[in-house]
Amino acid sequence: MPDDMDFMFKPIVLVTGFGPFVNHPVNASWEGVKLINKDEIEKKHNVELVLLEIPVTYENVDEFVPALWETHTPKLMIHVGVSCIAECFTLEMQAHRKGYQRMDYFEKCPANHTCPAEGAIRLHTKLNVERICKEFNDGNSHEDNTKAVASKDAGRYLCEYIYYTSLSVDNTRTLFVHVPDSHVYSAEQTARGLERILHLCLDQLNDDQLAGKMNDANLDDKA
Template sequence: MGTKRVLLTGFGPFPGAETNVSWEGVKSLNKEEIENELDINLFQEQIEVRYGFVDGCVPKLWAKYQPDLTIHVGVKPGITTLALESQASREGYDRVDTAFSCPVEQKHSCDGPEVIRTELSLKELEEQFNKSSPVEELKAEVSIDAGKYVCEYTYYTSLVHGPHCPQRTLFIHIPVNSCPKQIALCLEHMVRICLQQLKRSS
């Protein structure tokens, strides 16, 4: 299989999440330990909660790291599970970001399909994760609603970036009151399962 390149991102603060546990969880991963255990190169990056920042940052991350697997992590109020987002939409971004701005005409800046879906098998990921979740009270669940905010905008940006990106891109929403160390354990397990999928499909 060779050494795979894995990019994990979390988000910076925004109103209601002054300490964003998505980034706290991502940065809590033990990079050296996970790289050795899974034979990967792991990259951890923070994304600002601004549509304009996403437009410039996400393509640069793909170009810089050329990841075999990208997992974006964000928080979502009102959930108690790890939401495996299955798709992202091009339109409907009517909520202002931390710079009090929205995309022009509430549409993504990239041309692309109205809806684009990940090609990772999320049902399989859900089942495998839930059989062996490292945090008993945290289970995974497939979702079709990524929220029409900077999270979904980021997901769309990655999915539409290139012809092979849907095969290796995932967005996970986590509860806003999550424990970063528990999220780190769950993310490590998610990466492990996704890499197994990639190995079978290669």
């Protein structure tokens, strides 16, 4: 019997939403995240889905997010936050290390307005965000008025801060999604849209993994 028992455990997919903050006593991100159909995602992709609410403080991000990566080694990490200007699902492509001058829930900013996570001044996700948006929009039914767009401006607040923190750990399997407030999409619409984004991300990761294995096999054949 092999010593490595990892095959007995399903890969973990982590999705976080944010808790309340000023002008958002009920945060649409967490309201949508907590309604995601865990059973459907887990059965289709053979993963364990973990849904977490994160307080809107820089210190909590610094403490919890690296620990989540270390503890769970997720197959995919998706952070979700609300945007008062978003009119649809907004998939962020990048995050910056500096420029965090807005006060958090405890009226604090990070030291020197800089994320302590180590990395370049700007980090990009290696997930193909534009492809995810296209597949999301192409798959819409006539009854579904939701859509997805790509963005390069995550807002220099907790949303971008948590994104940078995770991108600094692994940018090949990290994404941030801004969702509109509840008067634009209901919690149920947000949940259904996030489920579709999850499916598309996991399909893309699986496709890339398969392509990598095929390339390795081709290289072995030529050796």
